[in-house]
Amino acid sequence: MNFKEELQKYQELINDELSKYIRRDKCPEEVLNNSMEYSLMAGGKRLRPILVVAVYQLFKEDIEKCMPYAVAIEMVHNFSLIHDDLPGIDNDDFRHGKPTNHKKFNEATAILAGDGLLNNAYIVISDDLEKSKSDELLKKIKVFKEFAKAIDRMIAGEYIDTEFEGKKISEEYLEYIHKNKTGALLKLCVRMGAILADAPQEDLNRLTSYAEKIGLAFQIKDDILSEEGDEKILGKPVGNDKLLEKCTYVSKYGLEGAKEILEKVTKEAIEELSRYDEKAEFLIELAKYIKERNK
Amino acid sequence: MNFKEELQKYQELINDELSKYIRRDKCPEEVLNNSMEYSLMAGGKRLRPILVVAVYQLFKEDIEKCMPYAVAIEMVHNFSLIHDDLPGIDNDDFRHGKPTNHKKFNEATAILAGDGLLNNAYIVISDDLEKSKSDELLKKIKVFKEFAKAIDRMIAGEYIDTEFEGKKISEEYLEYIHKNKTGALLKLCVRMGAILADAPQEDLNRLTSYAEKIGLAFQIKDDILSEEGDEKILGKPVGNDKLLEKCTYVSKYGLEGAKEILEKVTKEAIEELSRYDEKAEFLIELAKYIKERNK
Numbered sequence: 001m002n003f004k005e006e007l008q009k010y011q012e013l014i015n016d017e018l019s020k021y022i023r024r025d026k027c028p029e030e031v032l033n034n035s036m037e038y039s040l041m042a043g044g045k046r047l048r049p050i051l052v053v054a055v056y057q058l059f060k061e062d063i064e065k066c067m068p069y070a071v072a073i074e075m076v077h078n079f080s081l082i083h084d085d086l087p088g089i090d091n092d093d094f095r096h097g098k099p100t101n102h103k104k105f106n107e108a109t110a111i112l113a114g115d116g117l118l119n120n121a122y123i124v125i126s127d128d129l130e131k132s133k134s135d136e137l138l139k140k141i142k143v144f145k146e147f148a149k150a151i152d153r154m155i156a157g158e159y160i161d162t163e164f165e166g167k168k169i170s171e172e173y174l175e176y177i178h179k180n181k182t183g184a185l186l187k188l189c190v191r192m193g194a195i196l197a198d199a200p201q202e203d204l205n206r207l208t209s210y211a212e213k214i215g216l217a218f219q220i221k222d223d224i225l226s227e228e229g230d231e232k233i234l235g236k237p238v239g240n241d242k243l244l245e246k247c248t249y250v251s252k253y254g255l256e257g258a259k260e261i262l263e264k265v266t267k268e269a270i271e272e273l274s275r276y277d278e279k280a281e282f283l284i285e286l287a288k289y290i291k292e293r294n295k
Numbered sequence: 296m297n298f299k300e301e302l303q304k305y306q307e308l309i310n311d312e313l314s315k316y317i318r319r320d321k322c323p324e325e326v327l328n329n330s331m332e333y334s335l336m337a338g339g340k341r342l343r344p345i346l347v348v349a350v351y352q353l354f355k356e357d358i359e360k361c362m363p364y365a366v367a368i369e370m371v372h373n374f375s376l377i378h379d380d381l382p383g384i385d386n387d388d389f390r391h392g393k394p395t396n397h398k399k400f401n402e403a404t405a406i407l408a409g410d411g412l413l414n415n416a417y418i419v420i421s422d423d424l425e426k427s428k429s430d431e432l433l434k435k436i437k438v439f440k441e442f443a444k445a446i447d448r449m450i451a452g453e454y455i456d457t458e459f460e461g462k463k464i465s466e467e468y469l470e471y472i473h474k475n476k477t478g479a480l481l482k483l484c485v486r487m488g489a490i491l492a493d494a495p496q497e498d499l500n501r502l503t504s505y506a507e508k509i510g511l512a513f514q515i516k517d518d519i520l521s522e523e524g525d526e527k528i529l530g531k532p533v534g535n536d537k538l539l540e541k542c543t544y545v546s547k548y549g550l551e552g553a554k555e556i557l558e559k560v561t562k563e564a565i566e567e568l569s570r571y572d573e574k575a576e577f578l579i580e581l582a583k584y585i586k587e588r589n590k
Binding site (some may be wrong): 028076079087107114119141143147148149152177 | 322323324326327345372373380381382383384401402403405406407409410411413414415417419421422424425429432436437440442443444446447450451453454457458471472474494520
């Protein structure tokens, strides 16, 4: 399998699907819609929706059934980026190498674009529930509830991250932040894919563990990149974490210590997939990609 | 009927119900939870949840069935107040006579508290869906979808309001703003009460018209109060709209013109309820109250 080709195919699939949800009609709130589109289509990695689809494919082939949830989670991810970048929170000027939403538009628009994307995710879910057959409603309502609860955890994680900026932090708190801020959403993606595909409980447990481990790996790698990444490739300034005295795995365990933990959790994540056949190859390569990516 | 006593009873009912949803556990995000509670329990009029319950009671008595939706809509209302008050939008220091969320806490907390309240509303709805009997799911999913779409309209209305601040505005746009910013949510409340109580389509139409008219009356009265209200009673500065050159019914039609329209739409709203017996008395008095309130 050529992982980069597969990844690109998935990214195109997601981008095509997202573009169906863009509102292009002339209306008084046109600029607000443009600002939501600007962030949504700014060129993220689409890791979250890809996880939904790739896990779904471990069990079933009719991926159109999980696409609304893939779209919804990418909307939520972009809502969180827009709000995190705001002057009142991280005050970032660039994201994916482009001006952040409030820099491209203005602060009021960015606040409301974030609100709009979060809420749009629920429009997408309510639309899908309305169209669903009655025998699918139970699992979809379970997914809806897990969705809302994971976002709650993400917001809590972001809050604590903000509160502890520039303060000494315990190992326990550092883990709590990452588990909530990044981990909850990645875990949700994997679980949504599995639940929607009617995966047995045993598989759901195993995949949940995979998700927790790649979530941790993702955050550690993010911290490493923020310390020693290439500004041009990352599309955002490097060294800001140190400047803002942010609590990260690098500030806590040092660069080498963080890299060791990253190796260990990636290996453990891959082990969770050992019982699956070549169907899991993409998810295995994805775990390696999270560890090795340079942006 | 003593309207003020009835109103107070409803307010106590809603406050009791809301307090069940307050998170008081010790956790790292405790201050964020406190900030959500601060705004949610700051003493609003509870007009929106009361509308849900009072309309439900036109048809049925088991009001516990509509309470989750009453709670959810009040959470959404408070999310919108917190974000509208932010320095990046209206930059207001006081709300209900108390410091706004970002003044009491800080900007980052206020942004995330707003996000959290919006998202919490969906946790409440997903919880209720999970607990519902299968024969109730169809109408509840319809309510969930109307809920998400009304919030989308509210955000669009707020955006246009922001965009046109200090600019000349056409009558058409003024109506579009209010229809979306305030009207959509009030209409939703009335429709949720009716749909959840299995009201026939004819009643749903009539009540929707009532809702549209009190929504318009509410906005006109707000504009009038912003011009000539009592700062101490309102708990917020008066005359700010003029200062900011905001587009309002008063700036468009003058104080007397706005009052005439207010009389007319209130009368029309009450006429929509003429077919109901004394059960509609509270909703009739509510329409008068919206017109006559001093805060």
